[in-house]
Amino acid sequence: MRVSSLANRVREPRAGGTQPASGLDWKSTVYGHGDNGYSTWTTPYTPSPNGAPLSIRTQQPAITRYGLLSSLNWVLGRHTVETGIRYEYGQFTEARYFSQVPLLGQGTLGDPFPEDGFGTNSSNTPWSANEAGFRQIQNTLKPExxxxxxxxxxxxxxxxxxxxxxxxxxxxxxxxxxxxxxxxxxxxxxxxxxxxxxxxxxxxxxxxxxxxxxxxxxxxxxxxxxxxxxxxxxxxxxxxxxxxxxxxxxxxxxxxxxxxxxxxxxxxxxxxxxxxxxxxxxxxxxxxxxxxxxxxxxxxxxxxxxxxxxxxxxxxxxxxxxxxxxxxxxxxxxxxxxxxxxxxxxxxxxxxxxxx
Structure with a gap:
């Protein structure tokens, strides 16, 4: 069972163009984008500490990025020469938690339980480490x-x-x-x-x-x-x-x-x-x-x-x-x-x- 919710904020690009000379076109675009959301998954692969065979995994991603594109386009007869630059700054964060589910007869699936972060599934990200390993690398890893x-x-x-x-x-x-x-x-x-x-x-x-x-x-x-x-x-x-x-x-x-x-x-x-x-x-x-x-x-x-x-x-x-x-x-x-x-x-x- 998986339930997802997503909030998205996108700032429309602002583009400008000018012609500084005949056959020469200069265009620039400034853009920004951000979104965040959460998803939950009831998983049988990670049991709860209380002995319940299931747990609820909550994932909360967030993305923020903005940038600039600028290009020069020069038409020379049958030929077109184009050059430009692009700069973008992006930041991605992700919180991932496992929540304990109740034993049979002690609650209803879907009710809140404290987010405890016990265990995690193996994947090719920093989240593949256990809690001790993650705590060790979270302050030493540098953004690429x-x-x-x-x-x-x-x-x-x-x-x-x-x-x-x-x-x-x-x-x-x-x-x-x-x-x-x-x-x-x-x-x-x-x-x-x-x-x-x-x-x-x-x-x-x-x-x-x-x-x-x-x-x-x-x-x-x-x-x-x-x-x-x-x-x-x-x-x-x-x-x-x-x-x-x-x-x-x-x-x-x-x-x-x-x-x-x-x-x-x-x-x-x-x-x-x-x-x-x-x-x-x-x-x-x-x-x-x-x-x-x-x-x-x-x-x-x-x-x-x-x-x-x-x-x-x-x-x-x-x-x-x-x-x-x-x-x-x-x-x-x-x-x-x-x-x-x-x-x-x-x-x-x-x-x-x-x-x-």
Whole structure:
């Protein structure tokens, strides 16, 4: 049983534009956003201290952020040059409590009980620590910050639309989930690991060789490495220069789509390089490729119906066995905790949608 309530406050963006010179357009936007709320969940996974098999978990998130976007757009004949900056400050807080529920015959579910914060479920956040561990890190963890620099070029013609993007990111006080102890029941904690430097490039394009036919390809390379070694109770780990776990360095996506009249069909594929499981990069899962197939046909004016959509989709067409999620229970400094989730096998989906 889950009940949610949300209060949202959004300040409408204020945007301004001016033209300081012919063909030159300068736009700026100032925005702010805030929301808070709560949700409750009656969970059987954490019993109450009084012996009741259930407890109530209350979660109270709050978000505050504001920022500025400013860009210059310069039209030079058939070419457009655009540059700009973006700055955003964001703060996220979250309180999570477990409340004791009454034993049978001693109360009614849903009545208040003191919030005691006993236990918590394991997750890749500071909340994965027990109370003593959380108290220890709450005054030492620093918020993660980053500076992002990006440049790109876009080409638009009748036969080809292409985009090249190059970026560099400097992270400070990077937060990572680290697991220690035995494989069966490791201790998971969030820790500042210093700086992380990310460099990447992405090239994508859509080709229109024939009428009704489009061919899309995208390839990206990302290299994210730690800037500092990591000091733990077990000593110093040589993380400097190692890749951040759980992220592939090379990704590819391709799609072929054909649309004529009311028929639309496509086949696409996604490829991911290997991902490291440990911070020292001595364990990894292999890369994989997945293909998908889909088709849709639209029927119009079918008696009392104004539109009927018939769709068929096949996921993981070649029934590839692959690891979908890694680091599900954190990542160790070295070795393999085997905390990952296998991907879904081949699946077929069919649907019919109607409009009156």
């Amino acid at each position: 910050t980053d500076w992002v620099y990006e440049g790109g070029y876009r080409l638009t013609t009748r036969l080809l639309v292409a985009l090249l993007s190059v970026y560099h990111v400097d992270f400070s006080n990077r937060l990572q989930t680290i697991s220690f102890g035995p494989v069966i029941s490791p201790i998971t904690a969030v820790q500042n690991v210093g700086g992380v430097t990310t460099n990447g490039v992405e090239l994508s394009g859509t080709l229109y060789p024939l009428r009704h036919l489009s061919i899309y390809n995208s390839i990206s390379y990302n290299r994210s490495t730690f800037d500092d070694d990591l000091s733990t109770s077990s000593g110093v780990s040589n993380l400097r220069g190692k890749s951040v776990p759980n992220y592939p360095s090379l990704m590819y996506k391709g799609s072929i789509a054909y649309q004529i009249g009311r028929l639309n069909a496509h086949i696409d594929g996604n490829s991911y390089a290997h991902r490291y499981l440990s911070y020292l990069n001595d364990a990894s899962v292999p890369g994989y490729f997945i293909a998908n197939l889909g088709a849709r046909y639209v029927l119009a004016d079918r008696g009392p119906l104004s539109r009927v959509d018939v769709q068929f989709n096949a996921y993981n067409l070649f029934n590839t066995r692959y690891v979908a999620t890694t680091g599900e229970n954190g990542n160790p400094i070295s070795g393999d905790y085997q905390t990952f989730l296998m991907g879904a096998p081949r699946q077929f989906f069919g649907s019919v949608g109607v409009s009156f």
